[in-house]
Amino acid sequence: MNFREKTAWLNAIAPLAAYTLYFGLILAGHPAGREVFPMLWLFGSIAIAHAITAMIGTAILWARAPKSERARADERDRAIHRRGATIAYYVLLVGTTIVAVYMPFVTSGVPLANAGLFAIVASGLVNSVVVLMSYRRGWHG
Amino acid sequence: MASLPFTNDIRTLRFLAGEMTQGELGDRVGVTRQTIAAIEQGKYSPSLEVAFRIARTFDKPLEAVFQWTDGMS
Numbered sequence: 001m002n003f004r005e006k007t008a009w010l011n012a013i014a015p016l017a018a019y020t021l022y023f024g025l026i027l028a029g030h031p032a033g034r035e036v037f038p039m040l041w042l043f044g045s046i047a048i049a050h051a052i053t054a055m056i057g058t059a060i061l062w063a064r065a066p067k068s069e070r071a072r073a074d075e076r077d078r079a080i081h082r083r084g085a086t087i088a089y090y091v092l093l094v095g096t097t098i099v100a101v102y103m104p105f106v107t108s109g110v111p112l113a114n115a116g117l118f119a120i121v122a123s124g125l126v127n128s129v130v131v132l133m134s135y136r137r138g139w140h141g
Numbered sequence: 142m143a144s145l146p147f148t149n150d151i152r153t154l155r156f157l158a159g160e161m162t163q164g165e166l167g168d169r170v171g172v173t174r175q176t177i178a179a180i181e182q183g184k185y186s187p188s189l190e191v192a193f194r195i196a197r198t199f200d201k202p203l204e205a206v207f208q209w210t211d212g213m214s
Contacts, residue, residue: 002175004175068164068173068174069173069174069175071173074171074172074173074176075172075176075187075188075191076172076173076175076176076179076185076187077173077176137184138179138182138183138184138185139179139184139185
């Protein structure tokens with residue numbers, strides 16, 4: 001498994017773990033599901049932890065990769081990432097549309113914000129999974 | 142995963158070019174070793190530019206490197 005594929009795994013697993021924790025706590029009744037400041041604290045903490053994990057993980061993978069694998073992304077890498085971004089865009093589009101339809105039925109902004117965050121996180125995960133599958137199974141772009 | 146409608150002889154041409162490695166070919170063409178491996182395995186369809194660069198590296202015409210598979214549209 002090369003550097004880019006390992007990075008794709010990291011970009012799939014790190015947000016999955018971080019936001020499973022976030023949305024799991026909300027479903028379990030954490031105040032972040034109802035109140036603004038607990039939500040900001042919880043989401044902020046988890047987002048920062050996720051960002052730091054991703055940065056440190058990428059740095060470790062980069063440092064351990066052979067020099068040949070650290071080369072700039074080529075046309076195949078770019079095509080794979082375009083494919084992931086394109087499919088993720090449609091997930092985000094559907095997610096934000098659902099949030100917009102949901103909007104008139106709620107009075108508090110917190111559930112809306114969480115629904116919007118879920119759409120963003122879901123599209124990011126779809127992006128990572130598509131990239132990973134394209135590296136693993138081949139890409140005929 | 143659908144298979145590509147063409148095959149290639151890059152592995153053979155690398156062998157005939159003095160066991161040129163995938164990494165060496167990738168450096169000459171401007172892509173990574175992994176991309177050359179994916180092209181050889183039929184997992185990636187290269188751009189026309191990369192296809193021509195590969196053919197020029199071996200000093201061969203394009204159709205000596207990539208062959209359309211009969212019976213596929």
